[in-house]
Amino acid sequence: MTKTTFQEFQSADFAAMSPYFRRNFINCLSGFKSLNLVGTADAEGQTNLAPFSQVFHVGASPALLGLLVRPDSVPRHTLANIEATGFYTLNHVRADFVKEAHQTSARYAISEFEACGLTAEFRNGFPAPFVGEAWVQMGLRFAERHHLAINGTILVIGYIERVQIPADCINPDGFIDLEKAGSLTSAGLDAYYEAKKVGRYAYAKPDQPVSEIE
Amino acid sequence: MTKTTFQEFQSADFAAMSPYFRRNFINCLSGFKSLNLVGTADAEGQTNLAPFSQVFHVGASPALLGLLVRPDSVPRHTLANIEATGFYTLNHVRADFVKEAHQTSARYAISEFEACGLTAEFRNGFPAPFVGEAWVQMGLRFAERHHLAINGTILVIGYIERVQIPADCINPDGFIDLEKAGSLTSAGLDAYYEAKKVGRYAYAKPDQPVSEIE
Numbered sequence: 001m002t003k004t005t006f007q008e009f010q011s012a013d014f015a016a017m018s019p020y021f022r023r024n025f026i027n028c029l030s031g032f033k034s035l036n037l038v039g040t041a042d043a044e045g046q047t048n049l050a051p052f053s054q055v056f057h058v059g060a061s062p063a064l065l066g067l068l069v070r071p072d073s074v075p076r077h078t079l080a081n082i083e084a085t086g087f088y089t090l091n092h093v094r095a096d097f098v099k100e101a102h103q104t105s106a107r108y109a110i111s112e113f114e115a116c117g118l119t120a121e122f123r124n125g126f127p128a129p130f131v132g133e134a135w136v137q138m139g140l141r142f143a144e145r146h147h148l149a150i151n152g153t154i155l156v157i158g159y160i161e162r163v164q165i166p167a168d169c170i171n172p173d174g175f176i177d178l179e180k181a182g183s184l185t186s187a188g189l190d191a192y193y194e195a196k197k198v199g200r201y202a203y204a205k206p207d208q209p210v211s212e213i214e
Numbered sequence: 215m216t217k218t219t220f221q222e223f224q225s226a227d228f229a230a231m232s233p234y235f236r237r238n239f240i241n242c243l244s245g246f247k248s249l250n251l252v253g254t255a256d257a258e259g260q261t262n263l264a265p266f267s268q269v270f271h272v273g274a275s276p277a278l279l280g281l282l283v284r285p286d287s288v289p290r291h292t293l294a295n296i297e298a299t300g301f302y303t304l305n306h307v308r309a310d311f312v313k314e315a316h317q318t319s320a321r322y323a324i325s326e327f328e329a330c331g332l333t334a335e336f337r338n339g340f341p342a343p344f345v346g347e348a349w350v351q352m353g354l355r356f357a358e359r360h361h362l363a364i365n366g367t368i369l370v371i372g373y374i375e376r377v378q379i380p381a382d383c384i385n386p387d388g389f390i391d392l393e394k395a396g397s398l399t400s401a402g403l404d405a406y407y408e409a410k411k412v413g414r415y416a417y418a419k420p421d422q423p424v425s426e427i428e
Contacts, residue, residue: 004349007381011373014277017388024388026274029352029374031248031306032392032399032409033270056247056268056282059365060240063228066282068270092245095412099424106418115420135218138243143364150358150371151273157364159225160243167221174231174238178246178401185246185399185409187392190416190427193409195246198309198398200405204320206329210313213404 028188035186037101038067039089039113039120039129040081047120047129048077049104049112053186055090063160065090065140071152082156086142087127091134092183098192100133126162135181137164173213175200242402249400251315252281253303253327253334253343254295261334261343262291263318263326267400269304277374279304279354285366296370300356301341305348306397312406314347340376349395351378387427389414 014022033053040048054068067090069079082088093101097118104112113120119132130137139162146155169181178195185193200213228236247267254262268282281304283293296302307315311332318326327334333346344351353376360369383395392409399407414427 004380004382006349006378007384009377009379011277011375014275014374019275021388022277023274025384025390026277026374027271028390028392029277029350029377030269030271030279031250031350031397032246034245034247036245054270055244056270057241057244058282058362058367059284060237061228061233062365063225063236063240063243064365065244068272068280070273098412099415102415103418103424106420108420135220136243136245144362146360146362146369148272148358148360148371151276151278153272155360155369157362160228160240161225163223163243164220165223166218168218170221170239174235175402175405176239176242178242179407183245184412185407187409188389191389191414192412193393193399194412195399195401195407196410198312198406198408201313201316202404204317206320206322210317 024188032185032187032193035093035101035184035192036090037093037104037131037134038078039091039131040078041085041128042081043084047111047113048081049116049118049131050078051093051101051105058157064143064157065160067156067158069154069156071154079154079156082142085127088140088142088158089126089128089130090138090140091131092136092178092181093192094133094135094182095184095194097133098184102190102192124162130164135166136178136183138162238402246399246401246407249307249315249398249406250304251307251318251345251348252292253305253345254292255299255342256295257298261325261327262295263330263332263345264292265307265315265319272371278357278371279352279374281370281372283368283370285368293368293370296356299341302354302356302372303340303342303344304352304354305345306350306392306395307406308347308349308396309398309408311347312398316404316406338376344378349380350392350397352376
C-alpha cells in the first residue's frame with residue numbers, strides 16, 4: 001500500500017476556513033473520543049440528558065474522571081445541575097440507541113429522556129438518573145472545577161462512586177471489554193463508530209519484544 | 215438480544231481491588247480514547263517519543279488541544295521537553311506501527327524513535343520531530359499548563375500550528391475521515407482498536423427526526 005497525497009495546513013489556513021468547515025476539521029484532529037450521555041437532575045428533580053465526547057481518565061485511586069464543558073455548548077443545564085446537586089451519571093452509548101443519544105443534543109424545553117425516548121433510571125438512592133438502555137453506567141460525585149482561561153472551557157472532575165457493567169465484560173485482570181459491551185467511539189461533532197480489536201499488549205520493557213495479552 | 219447479567223461496584227469495592235486490577239478497571243471506564251505519539255526534542259536536539267491516550271479537543275478558534283500527563287507516568291521527558299522548547303508533535307497511530315508505538319512506552323536510555331524503529335522527521339523548520347509513519351501529524355506550540363490539585367495530574371494545552379493529513383480524508387465540509395486515515399482508538403492501558411463507522415448525523419433539532427450525513 002502506497003501513501004496517499006498529503007495536504008499541509010498552518011494556523012493561517014485555519015483562520016481562512018469558514019467557521020463551519022473549521023469546527024468540523026479541528027474537532028476531528030484529537031482522534032477518536034469516548035461517548036457518554038451525562039444524566040443529571042435539578043433541585044426539583046427535573047431530569048436532563050446530554051451527549052459528551054470529552055470524558056477522560058484522571059486517576060485510578062481515587063477513581064476520578066474529567067469532563068470538559070465548552071462555554072458555547074448546548075448542555076449548559078448539565079453543568080448547572082452538577083453544581084446544584086453535586087451528582088451526575090455517565091452512560092456509554094451503544095449502537096442500538098445512538099440516534100436517540102445524538103438527538104439529546106437538541107435544545108428541548110422538556111427532559112431529553114422523555115423527548116428522545118430514553119429511560120431515566122433512579123437506582124439505590126443515587127440522586128442522578130442513569131440511562132436504562134446503557135450497559136456501562138457510572139454514578140459520579142462532583143470533586144472540583146477548573147476554568148481554562150485560554151478560551152473559557154470548564155473542566156469538571158468527579159469521583160466515580162458507582163459502576164454497573166455487564167459481568168461477562170470484566171476480564172480476570174480487571175480490563176473491561178468495551179467492544180463486547182458495545183460501547184461506541186466518536187469523532188468530530190457528529191460521527192459514531194464501533195471498535196474492532198487490533199490487539200492488547202503487555203507492559204513494555206526495553207529488552208523485550210512486544211507480546212500479546214489474550 | 216437479551217441483556218446480560220450486570221455487576222455493581224461502589225467506591226468501597228474499588229478500594230478492595232488489587233492495585234493492578236483497579237488500574238486496568240478504572241482506566242477503561244471513561245470509554246474509548248484517542249491514541250497519539252507525542253514527539254519532542256530537548257534543548258540539545260535529543261529526540262523523545264511517547265504514547266498518550268489522553269489528548270482532547272479544547273477549542274477550534276484558536277485551535278487548541280489538551281494533553282493530560284499523569285504524575286506517575288513514564289513519559290516525564292515529554293513534559294520536560296515541551297517546557298524547555300515550547301513545541302511538540304502529535305501523531306495518530308495506525309495499525310501498521312501500533313506495536314512500535316506501544317513499545318515507545320518502555321523506559322529507554324536512548325531515543326524511542328531509534329529504539330523502536332520509527333522515523334523522526336524534522337520538517338519545514340518545526341522544532342519538534344514528527345513520526346514519519348503517521349498519516350495524521352500535528353505540530354503544537356505550548357500555550358498553558360494547569361496543575362490538577364486533586365491528584366497531581368498536569369494538563370498541558372497547546373496551539374495547533376501545523377497539520378499534515380491525507381488529502382482524500384478531508385470531506386468537503388471539513389470533517390476528517392479518521393477511519394479512512396487508519397487512526398486507531400485505545401482503551402484502558404494497553405488495548406488498541408480500529409473504528410468502523412456506524413453513522414454521522416446532522417445537527418439535532420427538537421422538531422426534526424435524526425438524519426444521516428453522507
